[in-house]
Amino acid sequence: MTTRARTAGDAVAGEAIAARRAKLLEAATEAGCEAVVVYSPARHSMLAMDGVVWTTGYRPMAESAVVLVPGGGFHLFVTPDWDLPRAAELLGDLSQAGDSARAVEGDLFEAVEQWLDGTGSAGAPLLFCGERGLVARRRPQAQAALGSWLGGDRLLGELARRRDNLELELARRAAEVAEAAYQRLLADLRPGLDEYEAIALLESHLRALGSQDNFILVSASQRNRSVHPPTDRTIESGDVLLAEVSPSIDGMFTQICRSVTIGPPSSQVVQGYELLMASLEAGLHACRPGTAVAEVVAAMDGVIAGAGYGEYCKPPFMRARGHGLGIGSVLPGDISRSSTQTLVEGDYFVIHPNQYLPESGYLLCGEPIVIDAEGPRLLSSALGGLASVEP
Amino acid sequence: MSTLATMAPVICHGRTVWDRRALPTDEYEERREIVEKLVAKAGCAAAVGFDSGSSPGLAAYLTGHRSAGGLVTAVLVPGAPVVLLAGLGGGRDHPFIKATSFVDDVRWYPTPGEGVRAVLAEHDLSGPVGTAGGEDCLPADALLGFAEALAGVELRPLDGAVESLRRAKRPRELAVMRRAAALLDGGRRTVAAELARGASLHGGLVSGELALRLAGCRDVRLLASAADGSLRPWPWGGELAAPEQATVVLAAEYLGYWGEVAFVSTGADTAPAALLGELCAAIGPGVGQADLERAAAGLAGAVEVCGTGFELSESPVLAAGATVREGDVLAVRLWGDDGGRTLATCRVVVNDSGAVLLGAAPPHEELLGGALAARRGGAAR
Numbered sequence: 001m002t003t004r005a006r007t008a009g010d011a012v013a014g015e016a017i018a019a020r021r022a023k024l025l026e027a028a029t030e031a032g033c034e035a036v037v038v039y040s041p042a043r044h045s046m047l048a049m050d051g052v053v054w055t056t057g058y059r060p061m062a063e064s065a066v067v068l069v070p071g072g073g074f075h076l077f078v079t080p081d082w083d084l085p086r087a088a089e090l091l092g093d094l095s096q097a098g099d100s101a102r103a104v105e106g107d108l109f110e111a112v113e114q115w116l117d118g119t120g121s122a123g124a125p126l127l128f129c130g131e132r133g134l135v136a137r138r139r140p141q142a143q144a145a146l147g148s149w150l151g152g153d154r155l156l157g158e159l160a161r162r163r164d165n166l167e168l169e170l171a172r173r174a175a176e177v178a179e180a181a182y183q184r185l186l187a188d189l190r191p192g193l194d195e196y197e198a199i200a201l202l203e204s205h206l207r208a209l210g211s212q213d214n215f216i217l218v219s220a221s222q223r224n225r226s227v228h229p230p231t232d233r234t235i236e237s238g239d240v241l242l243a244e245v246s247p248s249i250d251g252m253f254t255q256i257c258r259s260v261t262i263g264p265p266s267s268q269v270v271q272g273y274e275l276l277m278a279s280l281e282a283g284l285h286a287c288r289p290g291t292a293v294a295e296v297v298a299a300m301d302g303v304i305a306g307a308g309y310g311e312y313c314k315p316p317f318m319r320a321r322g323h324g325l326g327i328g329s330v331l332p333g334d335i336s337r338s339s340t341q342t343l344v345e346g347d348y349f350v351i352h353p354n355q356y357l358p359e360s361g362y363l364l365c366g367e368p369i370v371i372d373a374e375g376p377r378l379l380s381s382a383l384g385g386l387a388s389v390e391p
Numbered sequence: 392m393s394t395l396a397t398m399a400p401v402i403c404h405g406r407t408v409w410d411r412r413a414l415p416t417d418e419y420e421e422r423r424e425i426v427e428k429l430v431a432k433a434g435c436a437a438a439v440g441f442d443s444g445s446s447p448g449l450a451a452y453l454t455g456h457r458s459a460g461g462l463v464t465a466v467l468v469p470g471a472p473v474v475l476l477a478g479l480g481g482g483r484d485h486p487f488i489k490a491t492s493f494v495d496d497v498r499w500y501p502t503p504g505e506g507v508r509a510v511l512a513e514h515d516l517s518g519p520v521g522t523a524g525g526e527d528c529l530p531a532d533a534l535l536g537f538a539e540a541l542a543g544v545e546l547r548p549l550d551g552a553v554e555s556l557r558r559a560k561r562p563r564e565l566a567v568m569r570r571a572a573a574l575l576d577g578g579r580r581t582v583a584a585e586l587a588r589g590a591s592l593h594g595g596l597v598s599g600e601l602a603l604r605l606a607g608c609r610d611v612r613l614l615a616s617a618a619d620g621s622l623r624p625w626p627w628g629g630e631l632a633a634p635e636q637a638t639v640v641l642a643a644e645y646l647g648y649w650g651e652v653a654f655v656s657t658g659a660d661t662a663p664a665a666l667l668g669e670l671c672a673a674i675g676p677g678v679g680q681a682d683l684e685r686a687a688a689g690l691a692g693a694v695e696v697c698g699t700g701f702e703l704s705e706s707p708v709l710a711a712g713a714t715v716r717e718g719d720v721l722a723v724r725l726w727g728d729d730g731g732r733t734l735a736t737c738r739v740v741v742n743d744s745g746a747v748l749l750g751a752a753p754p755h756e757e758l759l760g761g762a763l764a765a766r767r768g769g770a771a772r
Binding site for chain 1: 394395397398402405406408443460481604617619627730731732
């Protein structure tokens with residue numbers, strides 16, 4: 001099974017992405033703005049939103065911007081200039097009369113300013129999205145070119161929070177890829193493989209299955225203190241291998257969290273994993289529109305604390321009980337005790353009671369979910385169980 | 392024609408180790424002494440280096456820790472161990488950072504300002520503090536917040552001095568970069584071998600990336616020709632060109648240092664490859680962009696020469712007005728006169744009279760062309 005990258009001509013995707021731009025422009029107009037600039041530094045992170053990707057489907061390699069004006073279509077400014085064919089092909093049939101993609105050879109903000117000037121929009125009240133990614137060195141050029149602006153990062157994140165059908169379909173496909181690649185990894189695993197070799201093989205499977213970018217953590221130990229990037233450590237019989245598998249399709253990330261033992265699992269690992277699964281199920285049960293994120297965490301922590309491990313429900317024994325997934329909106333953010341968010345219909349995140357327990361060490365289990373009106377819907381095919389491979 | 396760019400993965404996630412044979416502890420002790428002298432020369436009592444995944448700098452130089460993506464802050468108080476402010480919060484990753492870098496004191500604070508203030512207070516320091524990397528790693532309001540957190544402390548920019556320091560690569564750095572070049576040669580051969588066996592270009596690139604990651608590279612980036620001939624990041628580029636008409640660029644980071652290799656098939660424009668040697672012969676101390684454009688005039692497309700090391704492209708950037716200095720390690724990229732469809736690249740080390748290749752001579756079309764000829768011969772049978 002392979003999943004191809006979306007190319008020009010995908011009408012359904014085009015309509016969904018055009019609807020996002022329309023929503024943003026409407027919100028900007030309500031805020032008193034007459035133009036929108038969406039900036040991307042192209043420093044992509046699964047835990048941060050990229051407005052250029054969300055508004056166009058184009059994932060830039062270097063600084064880029066999208067400009068929206070009412071009745072004026074959208075205009076994508078691309079760097080490096082030789083990446084224009086990719087941008088133009090992707091936008092292709094997705095664009096309408098008045099839309100454009102253009103290469104920038106000089107300064108991005110000067111190019112945007114010149115275009116706004118040409119349309120008579122220079123100096124008009126401007127909504128600027130992407131300020132969080134605008135490093136200090138670039139801010140003077142942005143301000144010199146665009147003048148003052150209304151910051152739009154929070155507005156954009158909220159607008160994009162309820163995932164549209166395109167995002168959810170991409171997330172579902174990404175979850176399929178994650179699960180399939182993980183199954184292939186299980187066939188590869190054996191004592192004698194180094195951690196970094198395991199991650200290389202997993203990455204190769206994800207690529208072959210169509211993932212365009214991956215965030216992966218794979219590490220192994222007889223008793224893990226945490227999960228971390230792979231080292232030269234050689235996998236041994238008796239190890240517990242931890243895998244956070246986060247592929248993406250057309251910019252939409254997903255994440256599954258898995259634990260696998262090399263050889264039969266010990267009773268401590270089995271019991272520890274069952275406890276985490278119970279915590280996961282309690283968290284899923286608590287996930288409803290209108291529920292505070294902190295309540296979901298309390299439900300998950302309650303199961304673990306109830307088993308006598310309350311003191312481990314905090315750093316450094318765990319980090320968060322889940323988190324949003326970009327490159328669209330990353331709301332509701334970290335699923336943590338300190339969150340002030342309330343779940344809404346359309347929220348999409350990974351829920352994971354990943355946790356260190358003294359007897360078993362650190363274990364991973366987690367699934368991507370979307371919050372429907374009636375509760376959580378799993379985007380993976382099933383809750384992942386504790387796996388084991390022959391030593 | 393702008394610079395070579397590649398599609399960076401969201402978070403670097405490959406082999407993360409401290410190779411003590413390649414970069415032993417004395418390497419970092421020596422680096423610290425050099426930076427302490429730099430700090431003293433600037434009249435500072437301490438130095439703060441900001442790094443991020445896309446802008447590695449003083450923190451990586453002093454400790455060997457490369458951020459996978461987030462902000463990392465190194466605090467150097469002369470005579471004291473380096474303190475690293477890193478992690479997403481909670482300290483779950485701190486033991487790992489300590490195990491894979493030359494730093495024992497790893498902490499987390501909600502903001503870098505709070506962390507730096509705490510470290511300075513431990514040493515009862517109130518003198519000027521040199522800073523590097525902040526403008527490239529922090530948004531303006533975060534940088535302002537840092538300055539406010541250190542109100543009363545004079546902050547002096549050290550960016551220029553750190554940039555100058557990092558340009559001239561140390562012997563062990565050069566050795567790692569040569570190793571990276573050798574690994575990339577292996578990756579290139581893997582791609583060629585797969586294509587000779589009849590694989591698609593996509594299949595060849597999957598194998599090439601796997602080979603590089605199995606050889607120990609932490610990050611791998613690829614560019615390849617699309618069906619219309621334009622160069623695109625893989626695998627975001629859509630339909631790829633036929634192998635007989637492709638340019639491929641492989642780039643990989645090994646132990647924190649980048650290498651790259653470009654190769655073309657016999658069906659593509661090989662002019663850049665043939666001219667690369669002539670361009671490199673024109674490189675020497677004092678040379679600038681205009682000099683190299685004159686050397687390449689009428690022969691090819693755009694010339695791009697910049698530093699390389701922690702980043703694929705870093706200071707000096709000749710197109711931005713810099714000139715070559717002895718000790719520079721440069722990426723030399725010659726684009727075809729075809730709107731960015733073909734590229735030839737090599738790396739050189741500048742000595743007092745010119746430049747010498749870092750690693751083996753770039754192979755360009757020979758190896759890939761030979762493999763493809765074998766493939767065509769097989770098909771004919």
